[in-house]
Amino acid sequence: MRKPTSSTATAEAAAPAKSSTPCCVKVGLKRGPWTPEEDELLANYIKKEGEGRWRTLPKKAGLLRCGKSCRLRWMNYLRPSVKRGQIAPDEEDLILRLHRLLGNRHLASLGFHCKYEVAFAFIRVRWSLIAGRIPGRTDNEIKNYWNTHLSKKLISQGIDPRTHKPLNPQSSDQPKPSSSKANHLQESLKEPIKTASSGLEETTSGSAHPIISNKENEYFQNNSNAHLDDQYHTDHFIASRGYTSLLNYDGSFGMDLRGNQRLGNGEAEDINSGTEDVFSFLNSLINEEAFQQHQIFNEPNVNSAPASSDPLFPIAATAFGLTAVWESTLTPSALDQNESK
């Protein structure tokens, strides 16, 4: 029996039980490891009736489990598409890149030169998004692999697993990677991405980015500070658009939070149905040296507004789902108002 965690206990003490029915009635329900018999019952039921309706599923399937537990067991273990076994080197490579991209660093570097904590609510590692790019692997598996293997490897190389930057840049005696594996890891942070599914190498060196719409083109043309023909800005634009598409459900280049292309109403959704466009702009995000240099993401003064004069700022802000935050707390006038409170 698991002990309640301190945070759980605190939360329960602070928040009285809701009047709504909890997702599962704990009394009389089995917990802990699944037996082969339970697995069979669940798999057979889903094979017959399909996924979903998790709340009522256990009863119908003859299981003494809560719906959440059934869903988790199916998603992380029983689903036919779940790949078993060791994480391959190319998968590891992809995890590293995507973590560097989709971990907390970009959001941190955008918001968190700003002084309002609300922005920090957006800082989360997107394990599901990472897993969505690695066929057959689940978010739980990726998360576990990161926590138990990759973060330790990076630390042993003197790299901060959270920021992917040197743990102590000033120190000249930081450990140098000596093994071929260590070299592989370090090199993997520099090279263009290889997609795990196709194995095709892709880069951002192309001059045309087809996902820029005419309207967006117009925006750049009408803005004297924007340089659409400048690869530097274009890549940043693509990067921002990438995030917009990932995080903004209203985006015209719609995708769900796993990075899959969104489908029309009623169409089935495949967890690994990423298109070449998806890989293309993910690559743009991953090859990000210029991205890091951009003033939007490197506003140095905590007490000044972010670089709102930058033509890319509205896009970037929207991209990160921060428009509302920007409008309510980070515009110069909002900053003044908040200051005076």
Next chain:
DNA sequence: AAAACATCCAACCGCAGGCCA
């Protein structure tokens, strides 16, 4: 051989957000 310690990962939990009556 056995105790102590370390590591791994399946499963749990609370929470957030979309959907719909």
Next chain:
DNA sequence: CTGGCCTGCGGTTGGATGTTT
């Protein structure tokens, strides 16, 4: 508009297993 239901996400836990002493 509101509130309940449902689903999915990410952080955390602890039993199982492996390794060291």
